[in-house]
Amino acid sequence: MTSDAVTSALHRPGRRSALAIPLMAFVLWSGCIGAAAQAAEPGKDASAGGLPRILVLATGGTIAGQADARATGAYKSGQITGEQLMQSVPGLDKLAKLNAEQISSIGSQDMNDKVWFALARRIQDAFDKNEADGVVITHGTDTLEETAFFLDNVVRGDKPVVIVGSMRPATAVSADGPGNLYEAVQVAADPRSRGRGVLAVLNDKIQGARSVTKTNTTSVETFGSPNDGPVGYVDTAGGIRFMTQAASFRRATYPLPAGEQLPRVEIVYSHANMDAVPIEDAIKRGAKGIVLAGVGDGNTSKPALDALEAAARKGIMVVRSTRVRSGFVTRNVEVDDDKNGFVVSEDLNPQKARVLAQLLIASGVTVPAELQKAFTATW
Template sequence: MKKFARPVSVPFHTTISAALAVFIALPLYCTSAAAADASADQQPNVVGQAKQLPRVIVLATGGTISGTADARSAIGYNSGERTGQQLIKDVPGIEKFATISAEQISNIGSQDMNDKVWFQLAKRINEIFDRGEADGVVITHGTDTMEETAFFLKNVIHSTKPVVLVGSMRPGGVTSADGPNNLLEAVEVAASPQSQGRGVMVVMNDTIHDPRWITKTNTTSVQTFLSPNAGPIGYVDPASIRFVSPVLSARRAPYTLPVDGQLPRVEIVFAHSNMDATQIDHAIADKAKGIVIAGVGDGDVSNAAMLAMQRAAKMGVVVVRSSRVGSGFVNRNVEVDDDKSGFVASLDLNPEKARLLTQLLIANGITSPAQVQAAFSATY
């Protein structure tokens, strides 16, 4: 027969004492546990409070993003009506991403963008980063020449901290104005640790672009900016940033700006059917230091224009073949014998960016076709 262990008898007073001890200790334990839990819960807040938000300086230049609607037409507006500080105040929640301040560099439509404003921007951005004034910079800008300003700054800013250009296709005060959200996302990108080391970028319509690749493709659509030959480098919304390309480890030294505050004269000549040599000869007569051909197809021109280009190259004018087509590359020595003629092929750079790079190269004493071609071939 199986035997069961006899229960151990515990004196009544011992049971009561143990129970009282637990009863007395329980509030102390709960208080201590609650304090520990509260401390654990508060720890991230303490770190967050101790850590300051990134500092972003907004440099305003004008454009549609600072424009106001005009009753002259259903889509009429006036550029450059509002200041950078006013733009910031119109964006709820922007202060969550960064400590923001604004400076007014200019207040113009970007069709009037010029060397003076470019040099001011470059000087101020270099100062900001040299003096440690901010962790990132945002530039509000009109869309018409935004890609040119971005490409210029990419080639002259010596810091790799984020510089984000942003604009809008619709002015403030109209239905579905895209400026406030674009500005919010630009500040978000400029303030993000993910953006460190990426330098100059453009943020428009939830998309992040590299200045080399971006171009405006539509006159009025909010999705006007595309990077046809490479695609965007990332995407952004008010809750997240997703870069799809890595940070480049190597970076070419920036070009030096001329001390007189002006870039050399470089003309763009647009190719077309029945083209003669007139525009090219006029550029030579006007003492242009460089000529960029917005050629047909892969940078081709008529025979008459080709002869004029060859004359210009022999006179020491830097001649670059680009294309009026919206995408694709202009390669060397395909339909045109670039080596024999002393021409430069623009590769992926459209005429406006080819002009800018040619200006910077000439200003830095780089004028031989081989040297210029090497600079055009550099991807960064």
């Protein structure tokens, strides 16, 4: 995109002038990425022999946010379309043939089953009908890891699915969204990304869906994989560097349940002086599963453990996870999981353990050994 094209885009009806600063800044940035775009060798569309076809599915989030006058740094999520986001990033057309579709326009704190199902169905349909060689999803950062993990467990096939967001809105002077989006398309277009499941690309790092998590409230360096580290790195000068072979990655996939809603699974957060009330309340409200965000190795108080054991006896799935950011929850160390009928989350944090529990319940998996096998890392 030339500087004239960007200037023209800035003055289209309905576009706020606040976009001018970040977009014009990226005219300069495009000079840096131009050489990299020409040097890159993204995966070719086997049917046409040209650039790969990348479907961009926009859901909203900070990456599509605009400034709000209520406070310094305030913004409203999901105000800019996926098409506008693509137009704000010079050089994307050199990486791939792009097509953008708007799935939703929400902040990711409002992410829900309906949007998840829409994303999963659209991605699967695009792959099954050979409409795209890869997919990029623009998304808010608050629940990005949950969406990535959900899609990783339901989308079949080995074509790349890359989820991307930003910590600063599109109208910020130092917006990180354009750079992140460029790199996300770069990764989705690379044939080496096939067979790796859903990937998250932000701040020059490529993270796996199972491990990635948000670690800081505001920093652009927020996403990390505490137990595994990034699966790769991407930058405009050096290109893409994967740290592992795709062949070492294995995953199971689950069918989408009928309707637009997953079973109710509650997360209960453990703390000092905890009683059984949150667990009893979850049972009364019809929870089909309970995930314990436990202390340490997924532990909690005796009253809470007793209540969880009672829940398991009623056929409610109980998963022990941990509120600690890193480490594995291990069976039968501090808690007698075999006796109590519990499942341990291994390396999955509570929010991802909840997603997997929902899918397993919806799939009718009830045998304890099979449940535990599903939670066990497969690499």
